[in-house]
Amino acid sequence: MKILLVAIPNHHFFQWTNQLKESGYEVYWFDITDGAGFVEKINWVKQFNGWKLKWDYPFRHRLKNKFPKIYTLLERIRTRKVENVFEDIISKIQPDLVHCFEMKLAGLPILSTMRQNNIPLVYSSWGSDMFYFEKLGLKKEVVEQFLNRVDFFISDCKRDYNIIKQLGYSNEFLGVFPGNGGIEIESEYIQLIHSRKIICIKGYEDGFGKALLVLEAIESMQLNDTIDFLIFSADEIVKDYLKKSLYFKTKKVEIISRNSFMPNKLLLQKLGRCSLYIGNSISDGMPNSLLEAMGMGVFPIQSNPGKVTEEVITHGVNGFLIENPNDIEAIANLIRMAIENQEMRVKAQEYNVQYVQENYNRAQLQQAILNLYERVKLN
Structure with missing residues (x-):
């Protein structure tokens, strides 16, 4: 054929x-x-x-x-x-x-x-x-x-x-x-919740993606100094914002440009060390990166345009849904609740890894x- x-x-x-x-x-x-x-x-x-x-x-x-x-x-x-x-x-x-x-x-x-x-x-x-x-x-x-x-x-x-x-x-x-x-999970790189100290943010700021609002939400919080950041698929405007931010200058931030190539296996390995995954947009399909993050045991905080994300996330069980992608305070509250509730993240990791393996392997x-x-x- x-x-x-x-x-x-x-x-x-x-x-x-x-x-x-x-x-x-x-x-x-x-x-x-x-x-x-x-x-x-x-x-x-x-x-x-x-x-x-x-x-x-x-x-x-x-x-x-x-x-x-x-x-x-x-x-x-x-x-x-x-x-x-x-x-x-x-x-x-x-x-x-x-x-x-x-x-x-x-x-x-x-x-x-x-x-x-x-x-x-x-x-x-x-x-x-x-x-x-x-x-x-x-x-x-x-x-x-x-x-x-x-x-x-x-x-x-x-x-x-x-x-x-x-x-x-x-x-x-x-x-x-x-x-x-389909998702090819790197199972050996899935770390336990207590050893994860990185917040991962999808860096789209292209009219639909709203990464800057996530960064502003984080800047409004007093996060533990041990928390680091991974900003992947970062648009130029996001990279410029991070360079100028007094807050992020004091933090350990790894930036992966949207236009640069990173082997998928390496990104999955990095996700296996992340505590939270945050993706924020006013429109999207089912993000592949969300599924990859869930499969690597990261607790997802994701916007829900057209109720697409709730097809895989039950709010407060295996992740959080951002109902208003423009609400900085609400996003900050979700991040805070996720960080403070380690028991929920442990249960979510167990569920999400198994769910992705069963449905997206x-x-x-x-x-x-x-x-x-x-x-x-x-x-």
């Missing part, structure tokens, strides 16, 4: 794709952005990249600065259109199915081509894809047109399936799966993911 994957270059996409390795499927990837070159993480996949520009020319950046109108004209001439390139790829490989990951960036650019054929189209929703499509600049009728062409739907949460049904989707739902294809999900593609083929 020939499977054509369409996606932006993304760590979670690469992890999902590697679940298909040695499956016997013939797997292709169309890099919809043409922004990554050849990706070694999925070097077994036949990749379509380097497609965007017809030619290059010297002094391009100088021309852009000095003569922007001429530069814009040349860019139009030398840039290939996505739909034309994608149509050529379809014609060349004749895939048995097309699987796109995310709607705005990967699904809509290929829609015009897919409407001209009957190739089964599988769509995986990511993040704010369904929940906040209007804030992403998409009109309802455009989303409905896209869903009308989708034959099979995969989601990382139950919430998004309910949303697309309300938008008129009536084709097959393949189920809820983590966007990265990467090795166990692999066969289920392979079966998805077989279901599509049989239809």
Whole structure:
């Protein structure tokens, strides 16, 4: 079976794709952005990249600065259109199915081509894809047109399936799966609660992510001097804030930039030493990092946009839900309660580690993911 994957270059996409390795499927990837070159993480996949520009020319950046109108004209001439390139790829490989990951960036650019054929189209929703499509600049009728062409739907949460049904989707739902294809837990690095002294914060501040409010909440508290901080996937504005903060200058803070690459195993090992995981946003799907943190025994404090997080967290039992992501005082209170209630964190760790192993174990999900593609083929 020939499977054509369409996606932006993304760590979670690469992890999902590697679940298909040695499956016997013939797997292709169309890099919809043409922004990554050849990706070694999925070097077994036949990749379509380097497609965007017809030619290059010297002094391009100088021309852009000095003569922007001429530069814009040349860019139009030398840039290939996505739909034309994608149509050529379809014609060349004749895939048995097309699987796109995310709607705005990967699904809509290929829609015009897919409407001209009957190739089964599988769509995986990511993040704010369904929940906040209007804030992403998409009109309802455009989303409905896209869903009308989708034959099979995969989601990382139950919430998004309910949303697309309300938008008129009536084709097959393949189920809820983590966007990265499953969690590979580093069990030997899961430390006991009493030895954990690090607060981990997801550093997104991109319009949806609200990491700065978490930092402000922490600054408003008098935390024990033994507590350290891990800020991962930190946007530039978050890094700048930390550099200027008098409070965090006195603390031990490890910052992992959003644009830097860290092997997933190393991040999991770091999570295994963390006491709290805090993720705060006004919109998201089911965060893979939340599931990874839970699997590594970290007590989660997570926002709950569209009630997605309560699918895995029962407030006050195995984590805390941030009901208002803009309420600094409420966030500070949740952090304080979590720190002070060690017994609750011990019970939560035991439950969460087992829950993730039973429901999101990467090795166990692999066969289920392979079966998805077989279901599509049989239809």
